[in-house]
Amino acid sequence: MTGADAGAGAEAPLVGIVLVSHSASVAESVAELARGLAAGGPLAPVAAAGGTATGGLGTSAERVVAAAREVDRGAGVALLADLGSSVLTVKALLLDDELPPDSRLVDAPFVEGAVAAVVAASSGLPVREVAAAATEAYTYRKT
Numbered sequence: 001m002t003g004a005d006a007g008a009g010a011e012a013p014l015v016g017i018v019l020v021s022h023s024a025s026v027a028e029s030v031a032e033l034a035r036g037l038a039a040g041g042p043l044a045p046v047a048a049a050g051g052t053a054t055g056g057l058g059t060s061a062e063r064v065v066a067a068a069r070e071v072d073r074g075a076g077v078a079l080l081a082d083l084g085s086s087v088l089t090v091k092a093l094l095l096d097d098e099l100p101p102d103s104r105l106v107d108a109p110f111v112e113g114a115v116a117a118v119v120a121a122s123s124g125l126p127v128r129e130v131a132a133a134a135t136e137a138y139t140y141r142k143t
Contacts, residue, residue: 014044015121015130016071016100019114020064020081020090024051027082030111034118044121045071059086061093068099076102076127078117080134082110102127108134 017034021027027050035046047067052058068077077100081087090105104127106113113134120133 012124013073013075014042014124015075015127016068016073016077017044017046017114017117017121017130018064018067018071018077018079019046019048019050019110020059020067020079020086021048021050021110022057022059022083022086024048024055026050030114033111034114037115038118038122042122042124044118045073046118047071059089061089061098064089064093065098068093068103072100072103076100076104076130078104078106078121078127078130078134080106080108080110080113080117104131106131106134109137109140112137112140 019027019031027048031046031048035043047070049063049067052060068079071077079090081090093099094103094105106117116137117130117134120130
């Protein structure tokens with residue numbers, strides 16, 4: 001946001017969400033679901049970082065970094081990962097300081113956590129509260 005934008009009553013930037021999966025189609029589908037369920041007002045930026053550069057199953061650090069930069073609006077980036085090596089990839093990128101400022105790996109169920117994170121971020125909550133909303137999805141009971 002430029003100084004002119006700040007004076008023009010522009011809204012505060014929203015937290016960005018990155019969904020890291022071993023599968024590009026899983027990451028994209030969960031992103032689409034979360035966007036659809038959070039629709040109805042301002043929508044937080046959401047990016048999918050799934051699969052390898054060649055289209056296979058796996059995790060690509062380059063895709064995660066690109067997705068985080070794509071959704072970074074200065075309010076922080078919440079990253080949700082599906083399984084083992086996707087979690088390790090995000091942790092390594094955080095340790096190496098390769099992600100935007102105030103990026104954090106969120107310990108949350110992938111689908112329910114993604115929906116909660118996008119809804120919370122779209123409501124304008126700060127990254128700490130977006131992470132908490134996603135983590136709270138562990139308590140959602142289905143019975």
